[in-house]
Amino acid sequence: MKFSISSATLSKQLTAINGVISNNPIMPILENFLFEVADDRLKITASDLQTSISTELAIETQEQAKIAIPARILLDTLRNLPEQPITFVIDESAYNVEIHSDNGHYTLAGENAADFPQVATVAADVAVNVTAEVLKKAIQQTIIATSSDELRPAMNGVYMNFSEQGATFVATDGHRLVRYIRADIHATAQHPFIIPRKTLTLLTGLLPNSDQEVGITFGEANVHFQIDNTNMVSRLIDERYPDYENVIPQNNPNKLTIDRAALLSSLKRIAIYANRTTHQVKLTLAANELQVLAEDLDFSNKADERLSCEYEGHNLEIGFNAKLLMELLNSLSSKEVVIHFSEPNRAALIAPQEKEAEEDILLLIMPVILQ
Numbered sequence: 001m002k003f004s005i006s007s008a009t010l011s012k013q014l015t016a017i018n019g020v021i022s023n024n025p026i027m028p029i030l031e032n033f034l035f036e037v038a039d040d041r042l043k044i045t046a047s048d049l050q051t052s053i054s055t056e057l058a059i060e061t062q063e064q065a066k067i068a069i070p071a072r073i074l075l076d077t078l079r080n081l082p083e084q085p086i087t088f089v090i091d092e093s094a095y096n097v098e099i100h101s102d103n104g105h106y107t108l109a110g111e112n113a114a115d116f117p118q119v120a121t122v123a124a125d126v127a128v129n130v131t132a133e134v135l136k137k138a139i140q141q142t143i144i145a146t147s148s149d150e151l152r153p154a155m156n157g158v159y160m161n162f163s164e165q166g167a168t169f170v171a172t173d174g175h176r177l178v179r180y181i182r183a184d185i186h187a188t189a190q191h192p193f194i195i196p197r198k199t200l201t202l203l204t205g206l207l208p209n210s211d212q213e214v215g216i217t218f219g220e221a222n223v224h225f226q227i228d229n230t231n232m233v234s235r236l237i238d239e240r241y242p243d244y245e246n247v248i249p250q251n252n253p254n255k256l257t258i259d260r261a262a263l264l265s266s267l268k269r270i271a272i273y274a275n276r277t278t279h280q281v282k283l284t285l286a287a288n289e290l291q292v293l294a295e296d297l298d299f300s301n302k303a304d305e306r307l308s309c310e311y312e313g314h315n316l317e318i319g320f321n322a323k324l325l326m327e328l329l330n331s332l333s334s335k336e337v338v339i340h341f342s343e344p345n346r347a348a349l350i351a352p353q354e355k356e357a358e359e360d361i362l363l364l365i366m367p368v369i370l371q
Contacts, residue, residue: 001037001061001063001064001065001089001090001092002061002063002087002088002089002090003037003042003059003060003061003063003087003088004059004060004085004086004087004088005042005057005059005085005086005088006083006084006085006086007078007081007082007083007084007085007086007101008083009057010057010078010086011075011078011079011081013044013055013057014033014044014071014074014075014078015075015079016053016055016205016206016230017033017044017045017046017053017054017055017230018046018071018075019201019202019205020046020047020048020051020052020053020202021046021047021048021071022048025048026048026049027049027115027117029068029111029115029116029117030047030048030049030116030117031070031071031072032068032069032070032071032110032111032116033045033046033068033069033071033074034046034047034066034067034068034113034116035065035066035067035068035069035088035090035113036065036066036113037059037061037063037064037065037066037090038064040058040059040060040061040062041056041057041058041059042056042057042058042059043055043056044056044057045116045119046071047116047117047119049117050196050198050199050234050235051196051198051199051202051232051233051234051235052117052119052120052232052233052234053202053206053230053231053232054119054230054231054232055229055230055231056229056230057229065090065092066092066113066114067090067092067095067097067110067111067112067113068095068110068111068112068113068115068116069097069108069110070108070109070110073108074108077099077106081101081104084101084102086099086100086101087099087100090110092113095109095110095111095112096108096109096110097109097110119233120221120222120233120235122217122218122219122222122223122224122233123219123220124217124218124219125189125191125218125219125220126162126187126188126189126190126191126217126218127187127188127215127216127217127218128162128167128185128186128187128215128216129213129214129215129216130167130185130213130214130216131210131211131212131213131214132207132208132209132210132211132212132213132214132227133209133210133211134182134184134185135203135207135214135216136204136207136209138167138169138180138182139158139169139200139203139204140204140331141169141178141180141331141361142158142169142170142171142178142179142180143158143171143197143200143201143204144171144178144327144328144331145171145172145173145176145177145178145328146158146171146172146173146197147172147173147174148173148197149173149174152174153237153239154194154237154239154240154241154242155171155172155173155174155242156196156197156237157171157194157195157196157197157199157200157237158170158171158194158195158197158200159171159192159193159194159241159244160192160193160194160195161190161191161192161193162185162186162187162190162191162218163186163187163189163190164186164187164188164190165183165186166181166182166183166184166185166186167181167182167185167186167187168180168181169181169182170241170244172242172244172247172364174366175321175324175365175366176324176328176363176364176365176366177244177247177248177347177362177363177364178328178331178361178362178363178364179244179248179360179361179362179364180359180360180361180362181359181360181361182358182359183358183359183360184358191218192241193218193223193236194236194237194239194241195223195234195236195237196234196235196236196237199223199232199234202232203225203232206225206227206230206232207227208227212227212228214226214227218236221235221236221238222234222235222236223236247347247364248347248349248362248364249342249346249347249349251342252340252341252342252348252349253313253314253342254285254311254312254313254314254316254340254341254342255311255312255313255338255339255340255341256285256290256309256310256311256313256338256339256340256341257309257310257311257336257337257338257339257353258290258307258309258310258336258337258339259307259309259335259336260329260332260334260335260336260337260352261335262307263290263292263307263329263337264326264329264330266292266305266307267281267292267322267325267326267329268326269303269305270292270293270294270303270304270305270322271294271322271323271326272294272303273294273295273296273301273302273303274294274295274296274322275294275295275296275297275298276296278321278368278371279321279322279323279324280294280319280320280321280322280368280370280371281293281294281319281320281322281325282294282317282318282319282370283316283317283318283319283320284315284316284317285311285313285315285316285317285318285341286311286315287311288308288309288310288311289306289307289308289309289311290306290307290308290309290311291304291305291306291307292304292305292306292307294322313341316341316344317344317370318341318344318348318367318370319344319367319368319369319370319371320348320365320367320368321365321368324365325365328350328363328365329350331363332350332352332361332363333352334352334353334354334355335353335354336352336353336354337350337351337352337353338350338351338352338353344367344370345367345369346367347364347365347366347367348364348365348367349362349363349364350362350363350364350365351363
């Protein structure tokens with residue numbers, strides 16, 4: 001069978017879903033895109049068993065075919081072709097694929113589509129619609145705090161809890177925590193889920209920067225996202241999430257209000273002089289002044305800066321990992337941030353001074369012992 005399609009359109013769609021394909025997949029067939037042609041539609045699927053992404057394109061053909069096509073060689077070919085109509089000729093019996101361009105002819109050895117794993121179906125225990133812009137912000141706000149520790153799989157993803165009252169997104173790696181709440185997302189049923197970090201990274205790349213609606217369906221073991229003509233199905237992390245609410249300190253009498261960009265710039269400079277293993281910086285807080293200091297005793301490097309701020313509370317010295325603190329500050333967009341402290345050995349809470357009416361953002365970072 002044969003069909004024609006724009007090289008640029010096909011390349012764009014394949015690039016969008018190619019990220020799910022692993023460099024060393026569990027099964028060799030997963031190095032391929034699955035092409036399914038039927039009813040004037042081309043459906044393309046990529047998978048790593050944990051996550052599957054499929055997209056559909058309109059074509060003109062009355063024939064049907066299924067074949068697995070090597071992803072790398074196909075995508076590299078399309079990326080190096082100028083925009084033009086190209087024709088695919090598929091021989092299912094020999095698993096052979098030919099591509100005809102304006103001045104070229106390319107032959108690929110495909111594989112049996114029957115060997116490609118089927119995409120899981122999701123029973124709709126919870127279904128909710130969220131705008132792409134809001135969902136993208138929730139993911140970007142929280143994913144930075146996910147863990148890569150395989151011994152704590154629950155922390156390798158973002159905890160989501162949709163209810164009639166709103167939606168809560170949480171991520172933590174044990175050193176920091178992000179809680180993002182949206183009051184404008186509602187679901188008829190309540191059920192918490194943990195979505196893997198890789199799934200959310202891929203999803204972020206698929207989401208447009210618009211108010212287009214994204215359909216989310218959760219089952220016991222899988223989650224399904226529908227974005228226009230693209231569908232993603234992923235396994236959920238089947239673990240109990242830590243009781244994150246108990247980690248958040250409730251009594252924090254010391255309050256620092258400071259320009260976010262100024263603090264971030266200072267930390268970037270001071271961190272150059274910090275110990276390369278601990279990345280430790282010391283914050284010294286007094287009336288309307290913040291001192292940021294780093295010292296590497298192994299190389300006799302030292303730097304400090306003083307910043308103007310608004311500070312209410314008793315004098316305080318506290319240490320943080322500069323790298324983690326900068327990542328949290330960089331995830332915010334507000335002009336000023338408010339940081340609440342209690343004691344030098346207890347977590348600090350960071351919140352933006354300005355935020356949207358429907359959102360609540362809380363960042364938590366654990367201190368380090370000053371040396």
